[in-house]
Amino acid sequence: MGRLEDNVLALLEGCINGSPIPAFVIGRDHRILYWNKALEELSQIKAKDVIGTDQQWRAFYAHKRPCLADLLVSGALDEIPLWYLNKYAKSSLIEEAYEATDFFPELGTSGRYLRFTAAVIRDARGEVMGAIETLEDITERVKAEEALKAAYNELEYRVEERTKELALSHAQLEQTTEQLTLILDSLPIVTYIRQASGDLHFHYLSNSVEEITGLSPHLFLENAHFWASRLHPEDRPLILRKIRKEQGAKVYKATYRFLAADESYRWFADYRRLIRLPNKKERHIVGIWQDVSEEVRLRKERDLRLQEMIQTQKLSALGEVVAGVAHEINNPISFISYNIPLMEDIWKMVEDVLSDLEAEPSVWTQRGYTRQDIFRNMREIIEAFKISSSRISRVISGLKEFARVEEVGKRDILSINDIIQAALIIVGPQLKKNIVALETHIPTDLPPIKGHLQRLEQVITNLVINAQQSIPIEKKGHIIIRARYISRIEAVAISVEDNGRGMTREIMENLFHPFFTTRRDTGGTGLGLSISYGIVKEHGGTIGVLSQPGVGSRFTVFLPIEPKKELRLFPALLCLDPDIKFVRELTNNLPHVLSPDFPAPLKEDDVISYLLDYPEIDIILSEIALPGISGWELLRAVKARFPLLNVILYSADSALLDPPHDVIGDARCLLKKPFSMERLLLVLTEIGRQRL
Secondary structure, three states: OOHHHHHHHHHHHHHHHHOOOOEEEEEOOOOEEEEOHHHHHHHOOOHHHHOOOOOHHHHOOOOOOOOHHHHHHHOOHHHHHHHOOOOEEEOOOOOOEEEEEEEEOOOOOOOEEEEEEEEEEEOOOOOEEEEEEEEEEOHHHHHHHHHHHHHHHHHHHHHHHHHHHOOOOHHHHHHHHHHHHHHHHHOOOEEEEEEOOOOOOEEEEOOHHHHHHOOOHHHHHHOOOHHHHOEOOOOHHHHHHHHHHOOOOOOEEEEEEEEOOOOOEEEEEEEEEEEEOOOOOOEEEEEEEEEOHHHHHHHHHHHHHHHHHHHHHHHHHHHHHHHHHHHHHHHHHHHHHHHHHHHHHHHHHHHHHHHOOOOOOHHHHHOOOOHHHHHHHHHHHHHHHHHHHHHHHHHHHHHHHHOOOOOOOOOEEEOHHHHHHHHHHHHHHHHOOOEEEEEEEOOOOOOOEEEOHHHHHHHHHHHHHHHHHOOOOOOOEEEEEEEEEEOOOOEEEEEEEEOOOOOOHHHHHHOOOOOOOOOHHHOOOOOHHHHHHHHHHHOOOEEEEEEEOOOEEEEEEEEEOOOOOOOOOOOEEEEEOOOHHHHHHHHHHOOOEEOOOOOOOOOHHHHHHHHHHOOOEEEEEEEOEEOOEEHHHHHHHHHHHOOOOEEEEEEOOHHHHOOOHHHOOOOOEEEEOOOOHHHHHHHHHHHOOOEO
């Protein structure tokens, strides 16, 4: 339907086709909209052969039947058990989504086991637009579990037969044990037998544990508490409590983080069963551990991509609604706007006639009106019509801009300096109201970009006006506009920073939503930033927002040199700490943690240069006792250049936590080490992150 939808669809198609997870999307008519490359490889069916058809079943079944996505689109939830009896479950992560596991004999040479998830896609009005289904090949894991089960069955069978016959020699028993051990050690999993009570002591552990964790089996067998000590502190209490409460012979499952020999946490899936060994009264636990770290990562990425695709569909649907509303409102308001001057001319003539009357009409005097009251009221009513009509026209213009169809034509080669200077010519007079200082730092050697001059000029204009309006009249205003080229991401970054009121976390969360404004009483429509966001996305870029209440805000527009290369940036945390173990724990618990290997001793300029190259960094987490520089010295340097950047300092030495007088209050938080990850996560939640 135009530029916005083209970009939305391009983004959606890029997310799906670029995903390593097989996926397809169907519309409300059950016809295939997308069929990504990963699914092409899995099914050996090309997208061009099935897109536009309702033949999604071909990839999985020999005969036509509904897929899980088809049942969700039809709303036939009561039919799911008929097709996936005892194989499905409602997703605990995504609303209106279901997960299932099944064997598909038609896939590959001997069939494949798949875990698949289907979710409904709705438009802004809540109506079903279609569904997306993602698939995960779990054949190898199922085969490993079956091999383990077969190995255990073989073990039980051999022990039973040899016990009955009482003819098994010691040499034969040793040979059998070696063979079974070899089988278990060859599997890509860890098998174990342990006590079901007391200290949960291990009686057996396959040697594959050393290959997976880097830890020798003897460490587990000789120290009853070794395994528990390597569990992640957040998972340990729950896992130990669950194991001790387990009863019966069913298979139990738990997923937890385990500290490997390289001091990194790995995600383990633990499958176990309670049994009684022959001639033994006490119960034992027999189970397997499987490293599912990559599976957990892929699942998180899948859920993130799914939410992005659903949000993209919502924005697309909203664009259609906005375009329709703008069109419907435009016709009557055009009629009103056209007739206001005519009404004004007619009233002037009527006013002249009424002015010549010797006496005021009796109906006026009966109602308590004078001639001057009538004249004044009519002039005020006509003026109100003008103001209201103009305001509605601005809203309609904003609506059309939000749902704007992209102009057909070639993009021009643009100078960043020209874009910013053109915007300042427009907003310059407004800045003189309450801005004491306007700084611009724009290098002359910035590479040009491809785009539409007026559209990008509109973005900078909106950001500068927002900065100006955020500064109270009584405050000395200061706006800084910077531009620089970031070779790492091959993009130009344009930032507009102010020392205004700043924004709360709640405002930040709704900042780019259409019609959201904090200035509705003064004429704000809530469309400026949503329009700017759409324009930047049209150019393959993104917008970052960093703000602190009472300090100010910084908007950064990232524009790629080549618009076909879409930018994907995420808020990042810079950790400065010589404690490698702490940095690894932080990396395993938080996404997008950066810990560069700076040359020793650490220098302020090195950190500042790094922050310039990584503008997505919004928080610095630093030990106070750093090699070559203290955390307080670093804080001074950072705040002088990046006043909105949040800095969290910590130390195990309480004496170091006492700040110097000139930086009291500059550190956003001070922590006494050691501190838990839960405590740090709570601090980060309270501070809030940069929105990208």
